[in-house]
Amino acid sequence: MKNFDNTFFTYVVIEIVKTIPYGRATSYGAIAKAAGFPNMSRMVGKVLSNCDSATNNIPAHRVVNSKGELSGRESFGSSHEMEHLLAKEGIIVCYNKIKNWAKVFWDPISEIQL
DNA sequence: GGCGTGACTATGG
DNA sequence: ACCATAGCCACGC
Numbered sequence: 001m002k003n004f005d006n007t008f009f010t011y012v013v014i015e016i017v018k019t020i021p022y023g024r025a026t027s028y029g030a031i032a033k034a035a036g037f038p039n040m041s042r043m044v045g046k047v048l049s050n051c052d053s054a055t056n057n058i059p060a061h062r063v064v065n066s067k068g069e070l071s072g073r074e075s076f077g078s079s080h081e082m083e084h085l086l087a088k089e090g091i092i093v094c095y096n097k098i099k100n101w102a103k104v105f106w107d108p109i110s111e112i113q114l
Numbered sequence: 115g116g117c118g119t120g121a122c123t124a125t126g127g
Numbered sequence: 128a129c130c131a132t133a134g135c136c137a138c139g140c
Contacts, residue, residue, distance in 0.1 A: 028122055039122095039134085039135050039136070040122090040136075042120060042135070042136065042137080043137065044122080046120075046121080046138095047121095063121075064121085065123080066123055067123095071121050
């Protein structure tokens with residue numbers, strides 16, 4: 001018996017990622033916190049690396065680390081694919097880092113307060 | 115159970 | 128701003 005329901009966690013993470021607005025981005029830690037697993041930021045990354053975002057229409061490119069760096073870019077087709085997807089939404093990436101990160105950052109918690 | 119690894123994060127110098 | 132360190136935790140070996 002596992003003390004961690006990976007199926008449930010994966011589902012919640014994917015649902016949250018789908019709610020990230022166009023032109024905005026958030027962090028692994030913020031998603032983990034919103035999902036109710038504040039210490040699972042690393043697991044969020046694992047979920048996204050296995051989600052096949054292109055096929056499943058999941059905006060995984062809108063998830064970066066807490067500093068706004070594109071730490072997962074190598075998991076996209078080419079090493080510049082993630083940056084390209086962000087650029088298409090008006091998010092400027094320079095030296096592997098999102099410009100105006102404080103403005104682009106979107107906290108799922110603020111949207112869940114219904 | 116130990117140990118290294120990873121799309122992580124907070125903190126302190 | 129950069130680097131080191133220490134938490135974090137599932138997973139494979």
